[in-house]
Amino acid sequence: MAWYRRRRRDLPWRRTSDPYAIWVSEIMLQQTRVVAAIPYYERFLARLPDVATLARARIDTVLALWAGLGYYRRARFLHAAAKIVLREGFPKDAAGLRKLPGIGEYTSAAIASIAFGEPVAVVDGNVERLIARLYAAPHLNKREVGARAQKWLDESEPGDFNQAMMEMGATVCTPRSPSCGTCPLAKHCAGRANPEQYPAPKERAPLIDVAVAVGLTVREGRVFLRRRASTELNSGLWDLPASTGRGKTLGAISHGVLNQRLRVTIHAARPRGEGRWFTAAQLSSAPLATSARKCLLATGFLPQRGRGSVSA
DNA sequence: AACTCGGGGGA
DNA sequence: TCCCCAGAGTT
Numbered sequence: 001m002a003w004y005r006r007r008r009r010d011l012p013w014r015r016t017s018d019p020y021a022i023w024v025s026e027i028m029l030q031q032t033r034v035v036a037a038i039p040y041y042e043r044f045l046a047r048l049p050d051v052a053t054l055a056r057a058r059i060d061t062v063l064a065l066w067a068g069l070g071y072y073r074r075a076r077f078l079h080a081a082a083k084i085v086l087r088e089g090f091p092k093d094a095a096g097l098r099k100l101p102g103i104g105e106y107t108s109a110a111i112a113s114i115a116f117g118e119p120v121a122v123v124d125g126n127v128e129r130l131i132a133r134l135y136a137a138p139h140l141n142k143r144e145v146g147a148r149a150q151k152w153l154d155e156s157e158p159g160d161f162n163q164a165m166m167e168m169g170a171t172v173c174t175p176r177s178p179s180c181g182t183c184p185l186a187k188h189c190a191g192r193a194n195p196e197q198y199p200a201p202k203e204r205a206p207l208i209d210v211a212v213a214v215g216l217t218v219r220e221g222r223v224f225l226r227r228r229a230s231t232e233l234n235s236g237l238w239d240l241p242a243s244t245g246r247g248k249t250l251g252a253i254s255h256g257v258l259n260q261r262l263r264v265t266i267h268a269a270r271p272r273g274e275g276r277w278f279t280a281a282q283l284s285s286a287p288l289a290t291s292a293r294k295c296l297l298a299t300g301f302l303p304q305r306g307r308g309s310v311s312a
Numbered sequence: 313a314a315c316t317c318g319g320g321g322g323a
Numbered sequence: 324t325c326c327c328c329a330g331a332g333t334t
Contacts, residue, residue, distance in 0.1 A: 029329045036320065036328085070319025077331080104331045124329045166329050175327065176323080204326085210318075233318055256324095257318045290319075 001154055003184040004164030007171070009034075012041055014163075019090055019115035020051045026107045027078050031071060034170065040069050051090070055082040063236050063287030070290075072234055077102025094120050105142075114159035121149035122162045126169020128199060133173060133191035138200035205259040212262050214292075215243035215269025216250055216299060222277035223301055225292070239289040240296075241275065243267045251298045255291040266295050 008014070011034065013025035024044060028037040044065045048054040054062070059079055066075035081100040091097045094112035098104070103111070105123070112118035121127075123146045131145045132138060140148075154161040172179045178195050180186050191198045217224040225238040247267035255262040278286060280302055288296075296302040 026329070031317095031319075031328050031330055033321070033328050035322095068320085071317060071330085072319085073317065073331080102331070106330060110329065122329075125327070126329065163329085170329080201326095205315085207324095212318090233316090255318080256320090258316075260318055262318065 001157065001161065001164055004160060004167055008163070008167060009171075012038060017115065019111065020054075021045055022115045023111050024078070026110045027074050027102055028069065030074060030107065032069065036069070040065070051082050051085050054079065055086040059236055060287055064285055067237075067287050067293075068290065072237060072287075074102055076236060092116065094118055110162060113162050117158060119153060119155040119158045121146060121153045121158075122166070123149060124166060124169075126166040126173070129175065130165060130169045130173045132199035133178075133195050134185060134189050136190035136198060138198050140199070208260050210260050210262050212264045212291075213243040213245035214240035214264060214266055214295060215247065215272070216240060216266050216295065216301075217269050217271045218301060219277070222279050223283075223296065224271040224275050224277055225288075226273060226275040228289070234289050237287050237289040237292075238276075238278070238283075239292045240266070241269070241272060243269050251295070253291070253294045253298050255294055262291060264291055264295060266299055 013022055016022065025037070025041055028041055028044070047061070047065060048057055057079070059076065062075050062079045063072060066072055069075075077100075081102055084100060085091075091100065093116065094108040097111050098108040109118075109120045109122045110124075113120055113122065123142050127149055128140070128142070128145050131148050132140055135148065137144075149165065152161075168183075168185070172183050173185075173195070176196070180189070180192055180195060183189070186192055189195075224241070226241045228234050228237050228239050230236070245265065245267055247269050249265055250268055251266045253264050253266070255264055280296075283293075283296070283302065293302065297304055
């Protein structure tokens, strides 16, 4: 705790005690690095400053604010949960938070400890690694990590304790080349001699190549897009429609996603099915699928500007 | 417990 | 290219 008070990063969600803002930050931080989430967090809260505004916003607005951050299901869960909160009130503890869509074991504990001071330890990737090394235990499951973290929890300041654990994992007890020389726990750490062995590496799924063909139609400066259905992946995002692949090839992109590598070929096509025409300017504020954005950059429909181009 | 999410970015 | 990130939901 002394180390944390000295070394904590000045992060935007550490400047508020608003449970809504902390909630938004925790959803954005799921499987997402702190530095990646910061600009999205700032923009999201500026546009949707409270839970009622979020609940009443259109899903397109929410998805557009999320575009580029990945794991878009999080945005839909957050929006759905905001509607529930507007109707039923903000949950008062971790158990109540846990019932909301998009909030699991980690996130319920994080919000409850940080916003409400509830003495419950979080287990994220940082805490797993820190505990595994501290005990030189390569194969602990989440429940076992949680029990050990809970034992150390400072119940007078559980939010700061949890953030201290994660901050340690993110800045000192890092996956590769940890800074054991400056670690305040080094002399208590059983894994100090060989930190890279903890936790044991997980076996990875083999990389799969997937061929995808999409159709591109441009007329009078507008491109034809379809909205992905609620039953599909990336539902709600605008995407290029599928193609038979028989039209003239206009380009190709590679789009890595988890254990897949999508090889997307872009073909000239006629507009088919439901869809909408977008100008390049309209796309800057539309929830566009990342692979579609790459295709539109590759074919020159969108200008090649600095990635992200997070315009309000 | 394993798998998916057709993510994203640092090293 | 590899690794893993303040994970959650589904099967």
